[in-house]
Amino acid sequence: MSGLTLRSFADKVCEVMPVIGREFFRTRPSEVHKAKLTMPQFIVLDLLARRNASNMTDIAHYMSVSTAAVTGMVDRLVRERYVVRKDNTKDRRITTISLTDKGARIAKVMADQKKKIIMKIFSMISQKEREEYLQILFHIQEHLKQEQI
DSSP states (O other), X not given: OTTOOHHHHHHHXXXXXXXXXXXXXXXXXXXXXXXXXXHHHHHHHHHHHHHSEEEHHHHHHHHTXXXXXXXXXXXXXXXXXXXXXXXXXXXXXXXXXXXXXXXXXXXXXXXXXXXXXXXXXXXXXXXXXXXXXXXXXXXXXXXXXXXXX
């Protein structure tokens, strides 16, 4: 595939990504499947699992959506008892969102499953290829962080 233009590269990536994405959804544990969570809600739970808690503005910024959009997502997560809201006693405009035990359990199941699938997929290539892939991902991450500054 040498000599691939950026446009051709993008076409190839667009062909491959859905196949990989389908693998993540195809092998969901029944507990995750029964939760009937949307992808944005999964992202919120994953973020909260990694940060322990976050406020609405930070979640919106992380997801590049409005706080109103996050409010809708969080409302459903609160109704389903995956997260709780806690008002800031010093500033009523700030609401902290954190996982409940139920939310922490589903976030852990999701994280474990994600790792399992990644291991399955990347077991198909050599350690050297995995290291090169990871190096490329970190390089892209650095560029993306610079763009956000």
